[in-house]
Amino acid sequence: MKEAGRRGPARNDPRSQPFVRAVTYGLNGVVYAFHTEKNLKRDVWLFTCLAAVEWCLRPSLTQAAITVFVSMCVFAAELFNTAIELAVDVASEWRDHPVAGMAKDVASGAVTFVALGALAVAAWLLASNWPWHLWLWSRRNLGASALVTAWLAAVWTVRLWPYREEIEIKRPRREGEAK
Numbered sequence: 001m002k003e004a005g006r007r008g009p010a011r012n013d014p015r016s017q018p019f020v021r022a023v024t025y026g027l028n029g030v031v032y033a034f035h036t037e038k039n040l041k042r043d044v045w046l047f048t049c050l051a052a053v054e055w056c057l058r059p060s061l062t063q064a065a066i067t068v069f070v071s072m073c074v075f076a077a078e079l080f081n082t083a084i085e086l087a088v089d090v091a092s093e094w095r096d097h098p099v100a101g102m103a104k105d106v107a108s109g110a111v112t113f114v115a116l117g118a119l120a121v122a123a124w125l126l127a128s129n130w131p132w133h134l135w136l137w138s139r140r141n142l143g144a145s146a147l148v149t150a151w152l153a154a155v156w157t158v159r160l161w162p163y164r165e166e167i168e169i170k171r172p173r174r175e176g177e178a179k
Helices: 018-036 040-059 061-091 098-128 140-159
Strands: none
Touching: 018 040, 018 061, 018 140, 040 061, 040 098, 040 140, 061 098, 061 140
8 A cells, every 4th residue: 555645656566565665755754854954954064074084184993984974863863853843743734832842942942962972073083083183194093084974975865865855834824033
């Protein structure tokens, strides 16, 4: 049985496999969020800055893995926040409601906590590599640089992936709100 609102793949299409279909739906949601949410766009740039710092400082593979993991947690928290906001907007029929507003605030608070944790990890990375030496063109910790580069490429691939609107989400504009 097809899920409501989704066109299913053809029977011989490789996407008809449950795992592939689930990954496809998940990536569609991630691409949607990366194209429509300002905070995710900002987070991509912050992750790019983190990658530049790690290319210069060349932390250990363990440190790089921890910072990549925490960065992906920030992205995941933003994605959860986006999903909650969309669900609350639909449930409240796009009207202001105190409970709907509080639900959105709580989800936003969760993102804030994860982001603060990420800042603490970034501070740990900088403090634990003191005194700083610029190792940009050295062979020091190449595995860590490769890990960061691979994740940066993956994040930018999703960010730049073309978004095809299968459904149009029209949020009503409030008075004085710019397009």
